[in-house]
Amino acid sequence: MDLLPTFEQKQIIDAVRAHLESRARKTPGNDDFRTAWKQYGDMGWFSLGLPEADGGAGYTAAEEMLLCREIGRFIPAGPFIASMLAARLAAAASLPQAAEIASGTVVVGLAEPLAADAAGPDPVEGTFRTLDADGADLLLAVGGGTTPVTPWAALVQGGADQAPPALPSLDASVSLGQVALRCPPAAASAGPEMLYRGMVLSAAALVGIAERTAEMSAAYAQVREQFGRPIGAFQAVKHRCADMAIRAEVAYAQTAYAALLVSAGRVDPAAAREYAAAKHLASEAAIRNSADNIQNHGAMGFTAEHDAHRYLKRAWVWTEALGAPPAALTLLRGAELTGKEG
Amino acid sequence: MRLDPTPEEASFRAEARTWLAANVPADPRPREEAAGRDYDLAWQRTMYEGGWAGISWPAEHGGRGSSLMEQVIWYEEYVAAGAPPAGVNFVGLSHAGPTLIARGSEEQKRAHLTRILRGETVWCQGFSEPDSGSDLASLRTRGTVDGDTIWVTGRKIWTGHGPVADYQELLVRTDPTAEKHRGISWVICDMHSPGITVRPIKSLHGDYHFSEVTYDNVAVPVENVVGELNRGWDVARSTLGFERGTAFIADQVRLSQLVAELQLLAATRAAAGAWAWGDLDSGGFGTRLAQIAARVAGLRSLTYLHVNRALHGEDVGARGSIVRVVYSELWQDTTRLALEMAGRLGLAFGPDDANGTWSFQYLDSLRATIAAGTKDIQRNVIGERLLGLSRG
Numbered sequence: 001m002d003l004l005p006t007f008e009q010k011q012i013i014d015a016v017r018a019h020l021e022s023r024a025r026k027t028p029g030n031d032d033f034r035t036a037w038k039q040y041g042d043m044g045w046f047s048l049g050l051p052e053a054d055g056g057a058g059y060t061a062a063e064e065m066l067l068c069r070e071i072g073r074f075i076p077a078g079p080f081i082a083s084m085l086a087a088r089l090a091a092a093a094s095l096p097q098a099a100e101i102a103s104g105t106v107v108v109g110l111a112e113p114l115a116a117d118a119a120g121p122d123p124v125e126g127t128f129r130t131l132d133a134d135g136a137d138l139l140l141a142v143g144g145g146t147t148p149v150t151p152w153a154a155l156v157q158g159g160a161d162q163a164p165p166a167l168p169s170l171d172a173s174v175s176l177g178q179v180a181l182r183c184p185p186a187a188a189s190a191g192p193e194m195l196y197r198g199m200v201l202s203a204a205a206l207v208g209i210a211e212r213t214a215e216m217s218a219a220y221a222q223v224r225e226q227f228g229r230p231i232g233a234f235q236a237v238k239h240r241c242a243d244m245a246i247r248a249e250v251a252y253a254q255t256a257y258a259a260l261l262v263s264a265g266r267v268d269p270a271a272a273r274e275y276a277a278a279k280h281l282a283s284e285a286a287i288r289n290s291a292d293n294i295q296n297h298g299a300m301g302f303t304a305e306h307d308a309h310r311y312l313k314r315a316w317v318w319t320e321a322l323g324a325p326p327a328a329l330t331l332l333r334g335a336e337l338t339g340k341e342g
Numbered sequence: 343m344r345l346d347p348t349p350e351e352a353s354f355r356a357e358a359r360t361w362l363a364a365n366v367p368a369d370p371r372p373r374e375e376a377a378g379r380d381y382d383l384a385w386q387r388t389m390y391e392g393g394w395a396g397i398s399w400p401a402e403h404g405g406r407g408s409s410l411m412e413q414v415i416w417y418e419e420y421v422a423a424g425a426p427p428a429g430v431n432f433v434g435l436s437h438a439g440p441t442l443i444a445r446g447s448e449e450q451k452r453a454h455l456t457r458i459l460r461g462e463t464v465w466c467q468g469f470s471e472p473d474s475g476s477d478l479a480s481l482r483t484r485g486t487v488d489g490d491t492i493w494v495t496g497r498k499i500w501t502g503h504g505p506v507a508d509y510q511e512l513l514v515r516t517d518p519t520a521e522k523h524r525g526i527s528w529v530i531c532d533m534h535s536p537g538i539t540v541r542p543i544k545s546l547h548g549d550y551h552f553s554e555v556t557y558d559n560v561a562v563p564v565e566n567v568v569g570e571l572n573r574g575w576d577v578a579r580s581t582l583g584f585e586r587g588t589a590f591i592a593d594q595v596r597l598s599q600l601v602a603e604l605q606l607l608a609a610t611r612a613a614a615g616a617w618a619w620g621d622l623d624s625g626g627f628g629t630r631l632a633q634i635a636a637r638v639a640g641l642r643s644l645t646y647l648h649v650n651r652a653l654h655g656e657d658v659g660a661r662g663s664i665v666r667v668v669y670s671e672l673w674q675d676t677t678r679l680a681l682e683m684a685g686r687l688g689l690a691f692g693p694d695d696a697n698g699t700w701s702f703q704y705l706d707s708l709r710a711t712i713a714a715g716t717k718d719i720q721r722n723v724i725g726e727r728l729l730g731l732s733r734g
Contacts, residue, residue, distance in 0.1 A: 001411070002344040003647045004654055009343065062343045218729040232731030235722070241731060242724035246664050253643035254636075260345035277639035280632075332632035 003256040005066060012048075012059075013066050019043065020074035033078030034107065034135060041104020046083045047091075054091035055102055061197060065204040065259035069252075072208020072286075075314045077173040079132035081201045081322065082110040085194050086140045089155050093187035097138070109133030110321060111141040111158065114178060118143055121154035121188035124181050131321060133158070134166050134175035141181065142195055142322060153194030154185035171313035192267055199275045199323030200262050203255045203282035209315050210251050210285035213293035214244035216308070220297055231296075240292055247285035254278045269331075276331035279323040286315035347415075354408075355415045361392055362423035371426050373693070375550065379464060379506040382429035386461030395459040396435065398588055403443050403451065404459050410649045413588040421595035428589065430503045434458040434465035436589045438511045441528070445569040445577050450530065454509070466507035468498040468531065468555060469578065476719050478513075479522045479575060483557065485514030485529065487564065487571070492516065492529060494537075494560040500713075504540045504553030507533045512562075517572045528574035530566040537561075547705035590669065594645055597673050598638045600703075604680055605631055627683050634679060637672050644668060660727035663720040670710035670717065677704040 005013060023036065040046065049064040050056020057063075064084060071080050083101060086108040090098035100106035111128040118126030124141050133139060139158035144151035158181060169176035218241050221232030231237045258278035261271045290312035294301035301308040319325070347355070365388055371381050389395045397416050399405020408416060428435055439458045442451055457463045474481040483496025494514055501510070510531040517525030533540075537560040542550040569577040608631060648665050652658045681688045681704045684697060692698035711717040725731040 001347070001646050002650050002653075003643065004650045005343060218731065221729075221731055229734065230732045232725065232729070233734030235718070235734070238725035238729075238731050238734075239718070239721040241729055242667075242721040245724055245729060246667055249647070249661070249664050250637075250640040250644050250668055253647040254640040256343060257345075257639075257643040257646065260343060264345055273635065274639055277636035280636040281640045328636075329629055329632045332635050333628055 001257075001260075003253055003260075009063060009066055012063055013070060015043075016045070016067055016070040017073070020070060020076055023076060024074050033076065033132075036076070037078060037104040037107055039104070040078070040080075041102060044102075045080070046087045046104065047102035049084065050088060050091055050102070055099055056087075056091070061200065061259045061262035062256070064197075064201055065255060068201045068204035069208040069211075069255075072205035072210075072314075072318070073212040075173070075209070075310060077132075079107070079109050079136070081198060081205065082108050082132065082140045084201065085142075085153065085198055086138065086155055088197075089140070089153060089187045089189060089194060092189070093155075095155070095187050097186075101138070106138060107132075107136045108138045108140050108155070109136035109158075109177075111139040111156075111179065111181065112321065113143045120144075121152040121185050121190055123184050124154045124156050125183075126181065128179050128181055130158075130177035130179055131174055131317065133177050133179070138186070139179075139181075140194075141185075142198060144192075144195065150190070151192040151195035152188070152190050154188040156181060156183050156185055158183070171310075171317045173310070174314070174317050192272070195323060195327075196267060196272065196275045197262050198321075199279045199328070200255060200258045202318045202322045203251070203258065203275075203278040205318050206279075206282035206286035206315060207248065207251045207255050209311050209318075210244070210248040210282065210289045213286075213289040213308070213311050214241070214248045217241050217244055217289075217293045217296040224298075237296060240296065244289045244292055247281075247289055251278070251282040251285035254281050272331045276323065276328040279328045280325065280332065283315070283319040283325065283328075287312070287319060290315045351411055351415060354412050355419060358394075358416050358419040359423070361394065362419055362425060365389075365392060366423045366425045371429065375503070375506050379430050379503070382426070382431050383461035383464070385426055386431050386459075390460045395461075396439065399439065399443065399455075399459070403455050410588065410652055414591055414645065414649055417588065417591040418595050421592050421599060427592065427596075430464045430506060431458070431461065432589070433467050433502070433507075433511065434463065437467060438465040438509070441511065441577060441580060442568065444580050445528075447565075447568075449565070450568060454530070463508045464503060464506055465509045465511065466501050466504050466533065468501055468510045468512035470500045471497060472499050472554075476716055478578070479526065481513055481515060481526065483512075483514050484518070485516040485527055485562070487516055490564050492527070492562045492564055492567070494529075494531070494557040494562055496557050498555045498557075499543075499552075501540075501553050501555050502551055504533075504555055505542060509533060510555070513574055513578055514562075516574075520572065523575045525572055526574040526578070527571050528568045528577040529562050530568065531560070531562050535560050535562070546708070547702055549706075588649075590665070591645055593673075594641055594669055597669065597676065598642060600680075601631075601634055601638045601676055604676070604683075605635065608683065625682065627679070630679055634672070634676055637668075637675075641665075641668050641672055660723050663715070663723040664728075666714065667711075667717055667720045667724075670707075673710050674707045677707040680704070 044057050047056035048059050048067055049061055052058040087101045090101050097106050101108055110131040114129040115127040120141055120143050139156050141156055142153045167176045221237050221241055222230055224231050255278040258274050261274055294308045297308055300306050367385055372378050396405030397408050398413050401407035442454055471481050485492040485494050510533050512529050512531040513526055515525050516527040537558040539556045541554045543552045543554055544550055644665060680700045684700045687697045688700045690698040691701045693702045726733055
């Protein structure tokens with residue numbers, strides 16, 4: 001067991017980080033991801049974990065997890081995780097669009113059930129909440145999981161030509177929509193693989209938020225002075241910063257472990273509980289850390305100008321996507337609901 | 343990153359599992375101190391003869407010399423097999439022994455290490471004082487050097503297994519004029535020396551684990567100083583480091599067992615409509631158990647990550663405090679939830695009573711955020727040493 005990145009994995013992290021850092025400098029705040037999407041595709045981000053035979057880089061869910069963690073640290077706009085999952089689903093179904101999804105020429109938004117009538121994968125029907133679907137060419141619909149219904153995933157037309165009207169969004173950098181779907185899938189998975197992978201990758205992005213906000217707070221607490229001392233010298237602030245670091249470390253550890261299980265192809269109930277634990281811990285860490293980060297920055301943290309609110313808002317988007325709290329907790333209750341261990 | 347065990351790790355696990363299955367004592371540890379001592383020492387002797395004593399100790403000092411990952415595997419198997427906690431052997435194996443290995447003279451190592459491994463001697467700790475808890479370096483128990491002898495007078499407290507101990511790792515102030523960290527010596531004190539009085543202290547849940555030790559002109563030979571005279575603070579710091587080492591993994595695995603037991607109990611009792619555990623959803627218990635289960639998974643992964651960091655050559659000192667905080671608060675939250683789930687039946691009390699065990703475990707868990715550095719001190723360590731925040 002080794003949960004730390006190898007030398008090669010660190011190089012991937014460094015490359016991704018360098019790119020996102022420079023992009024964040026050039027387009028602070030609300031950038032339009034569509035202009036950058038082909039660039040991400042060219043760098044192989046959407047096909048990082050696909051086999052080389054499917055046009056991917058031949059890496060595993062571990063590298064995808066590390067990529068998503070960096071995305072969480074910089075919160076660039078765009079449906080990264082939906083695209084990575086869609087590229088996988090399309091490649092498995094040998095869809096002609098697989099290469100275009102991977103290259104970023106086709107954009108895939110995310111659709112998840114909004115009402116109990118939603119079902120899938122063949123046909124996909126019901127009312128769905130969409131994320132980043134404004135201008136997307138395809139939708140990745142993922143359902144099931146909150147009930148004993150087996151999770152499923154499907155790639156459907158539902159983008160540009162019948163784009164859902166954009167709704168006011170908690171996170172202004174993520175377009176929000178609602179769409180009624182009733183269509184056969186272009187590609188489908190009747191198993192839980194996509195949801196599980198999506199849970200772990202969204203957990204990874206949340207880990208990135210938890211880590212980044214913990215770092216922001218510690219850095220600020222070192223330099224901001226009140227009563228003649230850096231505020232980090234006061235135990236109330238120091239301990240809050242310590243708790244942020246603790247949550248981030250636990251969330252990373254569990255998410256890294258979960259990513260290794262995804263790489264091993266595990267979909268059994270014991271593995272599902274590990275994925276759910278990762279999602280639950282990472283959501284908690286990201287939401288609490290980004291809220292604490294606002295607190296630590298005082299009134300500046302409450303302004304629109306400061307980045308702190310952007311992390312909190314994105315934390316909620318990724319928490320509700322792909323294994324939201326009810327789904328994660330249902331999976332975690334497996335042992336106790338069935339009365340069986342293991 | 344890597345999931346699968348190496349072939350060496352897999353065979354180590356198999357070997358440990360086989361040996362433990364054949365050797366773990368069948369009867370439970372007696373609660374009474376003297377009988378408990380005999381039980382713990384007999385088990386230590388069994389491990390010594392089986393070649394498993396001192397799992398983290400270097401082979402040249404009689405230990406198993408296992409790698410960090412093997413130690414993790416050992417403690418996982420150890421708890422899974424129902425092997426007893428280290429008990430009276432804890433200080434010898436996890437504090438005093440490793441300190442002697444790191445800082446002791448050849449003479450001191452020869453005199454003590456093998457006897458600890460064989461389960462022949464019991465060690466206790468004499469660090470805290472009534473007026474020196476978190477601020478340990480303010481300790482005032484005097485050690486007056488006179489020729490070959492240090493005359494010790496003062497008071498120590500929170501000494502575990504004091505009444506049944508043979509030796510003590512003892513911190514005394516041998517230079518009262520020096521700066522507080524520079525006048526302390528780490529000495530080996532024979533607990534059978536004249537002038538020592540051990541008074542057991544009753545804990546809030548009725549146990550007599552802790553004691554207070556008073557020293558009335560106790561003679562300790564100067565040759566019992568470990569490391570240099572007046573440099574005991576550095577020696578003590580290395581001991582505290584070991585306290586947060588791999589031995590805690592056993593406690594963590596035990597906690598995960600407790601949660602699994604709780605889940606099973608909740609499910610079976612709910613199914614039978616029995617006890618207070620009737621409806622898992624009425625008190626939000628099902629959800630809260632699920633959240634606890636997630637934290638247990640996180641703690642196990644955190645432990646792996648911690649070991650990985652050490653193997654990758656990172657300085658893990660301050661990160662040990664993260665593991666400690668996560669473990670101790672999770673333990674407390676778990677026992678609290680268990681007590682709540684037990685409902686009015688949980689108002690019964692007693693370690694061996696089917697209903698009373700939950701209130702006992704709940705009260706017992708309160709020590710976790712005090713011992714080995716309070717949760718406040720742990721957060722100071724994380725804030726100052728890991729995050730670079732000012733000491734204030």
